[in-house]
Amino acid sequence: MQIATGLAKLRERSGLTLEEVAKRSGYGKTTIGRYEDWRSQTKPKGRTVRLIAEAAGGDAAEIAALVRLAEDMPDGWWVGGAVPEWLHPLVSLEHEADHETAFAPSVVPGLLQTADYAMAIHLAEQVRQPLDVVERLVAARMKHQAVLTRESPLHLWVVLDQAVLRREVGDREVMASQIDHLIEQAQRPNIDVQVLPWKAGAHAAGLGHFVTIGSGEALGAVYVEMLGGGLYMDTAEDVRRYNTAMDYLRSQAVDTTGSLKILAAERKEYDR
Numbered sequence: 067m068q069i070a071t072g073l074a075k076l077r078e079r080s081g082l083t084l085e086e087v088a089k090r091s092g093y094g095k096t097t098i099g100r101y102e103d104w105r106s107q108t109k110p111k112g113r114t115v116r117l118i119a120e121a122a123g124g125d126a127a128e129i130a131a132l133v134r135l136a137e138d139m140p141d142g143w144w145v146g147g148a149v150p151e152w153l154h155p156l157v158s159l160e161h162e163a164d165h166e167t168a169f170a171p172s173v174v175p176g177l178l179q180t181a182d183y184a185m186a187i188h189l190a191e192q193v194r195q196p197l198d199v200v201e202r203l204v205a206a207r208m209k210h211q212a213v214l215t216r217e218s219p220l221h222l223w224v225v226l227d228q229a230v231l232r233r234e235v236g237d238r239e240v241m242a243s244q245i246d247h248l249i250e251q252a253q254r255p256n257i258d259v260q261v262l263p264w265k266a267g268a269h270a271a272g273l274g275h276f277v278t279i280g281s282g283e284a285l286g287a288v289y290v291e292m293l294g295g296g297l298y299m300d301t302a303e304d305v306r307r308y309n310t311a312m313d314y315l316r317s318q319a320v321d322t323t324g325s326l327k328i329l330a331a332e333r334k335e336y337d338r
Contacts, residue, residue, distance in 0.1 A: 067159070067287070067300070070104035072132050073118055077102070080123035090121035105155050105298050110136040149206050152295040159279050159287060160213050166220055166279040167312045171227040173235065174244060175277075176207050177214060178224065178251055178259075183244040184208070186236035214257065223258040225315045226325075231261070231332040242336040249329050252322065260319035261328045269318050278308050 077087050084102075088095045093114070100106040101118055115136045119129040149157050160166060160177075168175045173187060184207050188200045213220040226248075234241055252259035262269060275291035286305040290297040299305070320328060 067104035069110050069115060069132055069135050070102050070106075072128070072135075073115070073122060074102040076119055076122035076124045076128065082122060087118060087121045091117045093118065104300070110139065112137040149203075149210075155287075155298055156277070156279075156289045156296065157210060159289075160210070160220060163220060163279045163281045164218070165223075165281075166277060167223045167225075167309075168275070168277045169225045169227075169312065169315055170230055170275055172230060172233065172275065174226070174230060174248065175222075175224055175275075177211055177220075177222060178248060178257075179207065180240070180244050180247045181208055182240045183235055186240060190235075214251075214254070219256045221256045223260075223316075225260045225262055225312070225319050227262050228264050228328070228332075231329070238336045242333060245329055245333040245336070249326060249333070252326060252329070258322050259325055259329070260316060260322055261325040262315060262319040263328065266318045269315060276308055276311075278305065278312055280305075 077084075082090075084095045084098050088098050091098070097114070098118060100108045101110060101114065112133045116129055116133045119132050124132070166177075168177075174183060176184070179187070181204060184204045185200065188203050192200050192203070214222060231241075231245065235244070248259060251257050277289040278286070279289065280286040286300065286302075288299040288304055288308045290299070299308075319325070
């Protein structure tokens, strides 16, 4: 994202079009467009970044910084089949980000799922996939949760619709264990969980699951869950709109202390 945003800003500052930068750099317009789109699956190459940045009018320091980012970029563990390609941008953003918010209207977010809960979710979604494929997806989800326990952990703030706690994923034992896990995780200093109760009624995000994610003030993006894929947005207006929706959701949800009480009450229901 830093490379793509940096190249686009250099070009826009110079008042150049994609075609003009393509002509100056010797690359095609499509290549320039891919390098300015952080959602592209193309891994930036240092030499290409240098030539595009030079063509876009960057100074020596700006070019060196962008080239260094490209040359220092490792392949993430999620590349190569561990995670579906359409999830690569989200997983890589979570790997680099320092904060994330999520609204979950139907299932527990992946970063807070137990292995059994994740298995039940994947078995339902991947109905035509062999069991070993599903098991790899679950293992990848568990591995990715390390972003919550690393040295500088991701700060995760989740608003759960109360319906998530009543939707019996797997069986009652799986749900009881999942809620126990939510209660445990919600008491970590970098994780906040709020429950949006039934009585909240209509709310600011009636269209479904979404995530806002960022790092300081420099990076910001939105991921919206869709069937068979996801929609990624990074314009200032889109990020502002979804951050505002999350602010309203947090104001409508029960506070974190009250939410722990709701989680505990819902947990008891699975013992009956």
